[in-house]
Amino acid sequence: MSELAALLPVVPGVWRRRFVLTLLLAPALLWLLALIVLPHVQLALLSLRERVAPHVFEPSLAQYRTFFTEPLYWEVFVRTAVLSAVATALTLLVAFPIAWVITKVARGRASSLLFVVCLIPFWVSETVRSLGWLILLRQSGVLPALLVKLGLTAAPVELLYHDATILTGLVYTSLLFMVVPLVSSLESLDNSLIEAAYDLGASGPSILRGIVIPHAAPGITAGCIVVFMLTLGNYLTPNLLGGKNSQWFTELIYTQFIVRFNWEQGAAFGFLLLGLSTLMVSVGLRLSGQRFVDVMRRS
Amino acid sequence: MIASLPRSRWLRAATSLYVVAFLIFLFVPLVIVAAFAFNDAPYPAPPWRGFTLDWFVGNASTGRVGLFHDPELLGSIWTSITVASWVTFLSVCVGTANAFLMERFRFPGKQVLSVLMLAPLVIPGVILGISILSLSSRLAEFADDAFGLDLDFLRPGLPLVALGQFSYIATVATLMISARLKRFDRTLEEAALNLGASHAAVLRTITFPYLRPALIGSAAIAFLMSFENFNTTLMLVGSDSPLTIMMYGRMREGASPVLNAVSLFLMLASAMLALTMMRGGSRASTAGAAAKP
Numbered sequence: 001m002s003e004l005a006a007l008l009p010v011v012p013g014v015w016r017r018r019f020v021l022t023l024l025l026a027p028a029l030l031w032l033l034a035l036i037v038l039p040h041v042q043l044a045l046l047s048l049r050e051r052v053a054p055h056v057f058e059p060s061l062a063q064y065r066t067f068f069t070e071p072l073y074w075e076v077f078v079r080t081a082v083l084s085a086v087a088t089a090l091t092l093l094v095a096f097p098i099a100w101v102i103t104k105v106a107r108g109r110a111s112s113l114l115f116v117v118c119l120i121p122f123w124v125s126e127t128v129r130s131l132g133w134l135i136l137l138r139q140s141g142v143l144p145a146l147l148v149k150l151g152l153t154a155a156p157v158e159l160l161y162h163d164a165t166i167l168t169g170l171v172y173t174s175l176l177f178m179v180v181p182l183v184s185s186l187e188s189l190d191n192s193l194i195e196a197a198y199d200l201g202a203s204g205p206s207i208l209r210g211i212v213i214p215h216a217a218p219g220i221t222a223g224c225i226v227v228f229m230l231t232l233g234n235y236l237t238p239n240l241l242g243g244k245n246s247q248w249f250t251e252l253i254y255t256q257f258i259v260r261f262n263w264e265q266g267a268a269f270g271f272l273l274l275g276l277s278t279l280m281v282s283v284g285l286r287l288s289g290q291r292f293v294d295v296m297r298r299s
Numbered sequence: 300m301i302a303s304l305p306r307s308r309w310l311r312a313a314t315s316l317y318v319v320a321f322l323i324f325l326f327v328p329l330v331i332v333a334a335f336a337f338n339d340a341p342y343p344a345p346p347w348r349g350f351t352l353d354w355f356v357g358n359a360s361t362g363r364v365g366l367f368h369d370p371e372l373l374g375s376i377w378t379s380i381t382v383a384s385w386v387t388f389l390s391v392c393v394g395t396a397n398a399f400l401m402e403r404f405r406f407p408g409k410q411v412l413s414v415l416m417l418a419p420l421v422i423p424g425v426i427l428g429i430s431i432l433s434l435s436s437r438l439a440e441f442a443d444d445a446f447g448l449d450l451d452f453l454r455p456g457l458p459l460v461a462l463g464q465f466s467y468i469a470t471v472a473t474l475m476i477s478a479r480l481k482r483f484d485r486t487l488e489e490a491a492l493n494l495g496a497s498h499a500a501v502l503r504t505i506t507f508p509y510l511r512p513a514l515i516g517s518a519a520i521a522f523l524m525s526f527e528n529f530n531t532t533l534m535l536v537g538s539d540s541p542l543t544i545m546m547y548g549r550m551r552e553g554a555s556p557v558l559n560a561v562s563l564f565l566m567l568a569s570a571m572l573a574l575t576m577m578r579g580g581s582r583a584s585t586a587g588a589a590a591k592p
Contacts, residue, residue, distance in 0.1 A: 016498075017404075024400040027393045032415050035466035036422075039430035046433050097314075098321055104301040105314060114318070121325050123569035125527040127546045128562040131554065132328025135335055140344040142331060172324070191301050198304050233423025236529050240550060250425045250530070257429050257534065267433060270426045281421055 047267035063268035073252065073269075080249040081276060083163065084231040087170040091178045091227050092220065094171060099182035104191065115183065122176040130240045133169055134160070137241070161243040169237040174230060178223040185219025186212075221288035225281050232277055249273055329566060336559035343556045354556040366560040375545035376561075378457065382541055383525035385461045386468055390521040391514060393465075394472025398480045401473075419467035428534025431463050456537030463531040468524050472517040479513035519576055523569065 050060040067073045102115050121129065136142050137159035144156035159165060189212065197207045213220070238248035253273065256266030306314075335343035339351035341363070357365035366372060401413060419427065432455065439453035452458040483506070491501045507514075529543045536544050542565075546558055 021400070021404050021406060024396045024404065025406070027396045028400055028412065028416070031393055031466070031469055032412070035431060035462060036415070036419060036427075039427075039434040042434040042437055043426075043430040094321070097317055101314060101318055107302055117322065118325065120570070120573065121329055123523065123573045124329060124562075124566050125543060125569075126529060127527075127543045127550075128332055128565055129328050131546070131550060131558060131562055132332040134550065134554065135331050135343050135559075136328060138344075140342070142345050145345045172328070175325070191303060194301050195303060229421060229423070233425055233530065235425060235533065236547065240547075250423070253425055253429065254533070257432070263433060266429060270429050273423060274426050277421065277423060 043267045043270060046264055047271050049264055051264065057264075063265050064272075066265065067268060067272060076247045076252055077249050077272065077276075079247055080232060083167065083170075084228055087167050087174065087231045088224050088228045090167060091171045091174045092224060095175055095178035095182055095223070099179050099186055102179075102183050103186040103189075104194075115179075118179055119176060126173060126236050129172065130169065130236055133165075133172070133241055137165060160241060161245045163242075163245075166238050166242040166246055166248075169241040170231050170234065173234065173237055174227040177226045177230060181219040181222040181226070182216065183219075185216045185222075189215045217288055221284050225284040228280055228284075229277050232273065232280075332559050332562045333566065335556055336563045338556060341555065343554055343559050354560040364557065366557055366564070369557060372542075372545065372557065372561055375540050375542045378539050379526050379541040379543070382457055382461050382464070383522045386464045386525040387518050387521040389461075389465045390468045390472040391476075391518050393469045394476045394517055395510070395514065397469075397473040398476040401477055402480045416470055416473060419470045422467070424467070424528070424530030425534060427466055428463050428531040431459060431466065431531075432534055435459055454537065455535055457539055457541075459535040459537075460532050460541065461525075463535045464525045464528050467531075468521045471524065472521055475517040475520065476510065476513045479510055483509055516576060519572055523572060 047063050048059055048061065049057040050062040052058050067077075098114075098118060102111055102118070106114055134141070137144075139156050139158040139160075141156075141159070143159055144153070147153045148156055193211055194207055197211055202210070233250060235248065235250040235254065238246040239251060242248065249269070250273070253266050253269045256262045256269060336354055337350050337352070338347060339349040339353070353361055353363040353365055355365045356367055357363035358368040397416065401409070401416075435453040439450050442448040442450045442453070487505055488501050491505055492498070496504070526541075527543060529547070532541055532544055533547075540548065542561070546561065549555070549558055
C-alpha cells in the first residue's frame with residue numbers, strides 16, 4: 001500500500017482509498033453474488049422450466065400451475081402459514097409476561113440472572129432439544145408414564161404427532177427470538193409513565209393498552225417477524241414432533257429436491273415459500289412503519 | 300405491575316408461579332436428555348433402571364456401544380468441527396472486511412449493498428440450501444460439458460455445506476463487528492497518524508485491539524451457529540454427515556441413549572462457550588448467539 005502511495009505523490013490519499021475500497025468490496029461482492037444472488041437466479045430459472053423429454057427443457061409455468069391445481073400442495077402451504085401464525089401469536093403470549101418480569105418486576109442481579117437463564121437453552125442445538133421432547137412425549141415416554149401413574153389415563157397415550165405437539169415444539173424453539181426484542185423494547189419504557197398512569201387511576205389493562213403496547217410495538221413487530229419467518233422455514237421440529245402428520249411445506253421442498261429429484265418442482269415450492277416469508281416480513285414492517293435494517297439490527 | 304407499585308398478594312403469587320412454570324418448560328427437555336444418558340436400559344424411556352456409564356464408555360464387549368467407541372458418531376463430531384472452523388474463519392474475515400467497508404467508505408450502491416447483506420437472515424435456510432445446490436450443480440454440469448472437468452467440490456458435500464452455512468453466518472459476523480467499529484473513536488487513529496504512525500501500524504496497534512472482543516465474540520457465535528446448523532446442511536450434505544444430520548438420522552431410526560450421551564456433551568460445550576461469552580460480552584452479543592435453525 002505504501003509503495004503504491006509513493007508512486008503517486010500528487011493524490012496519494014485518494015488512490016490509497018480507492019485501492020482499499022476495491023480490496024474491501026471484493027469479498028462482499030463475491031459472497032453476495034456467488035452465494036446469494038446467482039443461486040437464487042438459477043433457482044428462479046429452474047422453477048420456470050419444464051422437462052419435456054430426457055435432458056430437454058422448455059420454459060413454462062407448469063411447476064406453479066401444479067401447485068395451484070394439486071390441492072395437497074396448497075393445502076400444506078396454507079396449513080404451514082396458519083400454524084406458523086398461531087405459533088407466533090402463542091410465542092408472543094408466552095414471552096411477554098417473562099419479558100415484563102425481566103424488565104419491570106425483577107431488579108438488579110435477579111433481573112439479569114433471569115434473562116441469562118432464559119437464553120441458556122437456546123445455546124443448545126435444536127436437535128438436542130427435539131430429542132428431549134421426543135423422550136418426554138412419545139407413547140413410551142416420560143409424560144405418558146407420569147399420566148398413568150397419576151391415574152389420569154388408563155394406558156400410556158401417544159402425545160407426539162398432534163398439531164398441538166408441533167405448536168409446543170415451535171413455540172419452545174422460537175421463545176428466545178421473541179424474548180430478546182421484547183426485553184430491549186420494554187427496557188426503554190420509563191417506569192414513571194406507568195406510575196403516573198396508576199396514580200391517575202388507570203387500571204392494569206388500560207395501562208397495557210394505552211402505554212405499554214404502543215411503546216413496545218417495535219419490539220413486538222420485530223419479534224413476530226423473526227419468529228414467523230423461522231417457524232415457516234423450520235424443518236426439524238415439525239418433522240420430528242409431527243412425524244408423518246406434520247405436513248410442513250419445507251418437507252415438500254425436501255421431498256421434491258432430495259427424494260424425487262424433481263428440482264423444477266422443488267424450486268417452484270422454494271420460491272413460493274420465499275414469497276410468503278418476504279410478504280409477511282414486508283407487511284409486518286409496513287404495519288409498524290419500521291425499516292428492515294432497523295428491525296434486523298434490533299433482533 | 301411494576302416493582303415500585305403496590306401489588307396484591309395474589310398477583311405476586313401468580314407472577315412467581317408463571318416464572319417457575321416457564322423455567323420448567325424451558326429446562327425439562329434438556330434435563331430429560333441429560334438424565335437418560337445414564338439410564339441402564341437400551342432405550343431412553345422410563346422407568347429408571349439404575350445408573351450406568353455404558354452409553355459413554357461401553358464397547359462391543361458390554362454389548363452396548365458407548366459414545367467413545369462409536370467411530371461413526373465421533374467422526375461426525377470431527378466433521379462438524381472441521382466445517383465449523385472453516386465457516387468461522389471465512390465469516391470473521393469477510394465480516395471484518397464488510398464492517399470496514401460499511402462504516403468507513405461511501406460509494407455508489409452502498410444502500411443496496413447494505414440491504415443485500417441483511418437478506419441472508421430473512422431467507423429460510425432450506426431455500427439457501429437448495430439455491431446453492433442448484434447453482435453449483437449447474438456449474439458442475441457446465442464444467443463437465445464444456446471442459447470435461449469433474450469438479451467434485453461442486454457436488455453435495457462438505458465444501459458446499461461450509462459455503463451454505465457461511466452464506467448467512469457472514470451476515471451475523473458483519474453485524475457484530477460493525478456494531479463495535481461504529482462506536483470506535485476515530486480521533487485515536489487520527490492522533491496516531493499525526494504522530495507519524497503508518498496506516499498498518501495504526502490498524503495493528505489501535506483499531507484491531509479495540510475490535511478484539513467483537514472478533515472473538517463473532518468467531519464463537521459463528522462456530523456455534525455452524526455446529527448447530529441443520530436446514531441448510533440437510534440440503535447440501537453428501538456422504539459425510541456432520542453431527543446434527545447424523546443425530547437426526549439416528550433419531551428417526553429410534554433413539555439409543557448414545558444420542559443422549561452426545562447431547563450431554565454438546566450441552567456442556569455450549570454452556571462453557573456461553574459462560575466465556577457472558578463474562579466478556581454484552582447482552583446483545585449473548586442474544587446474538589441464537590442459532591438460526
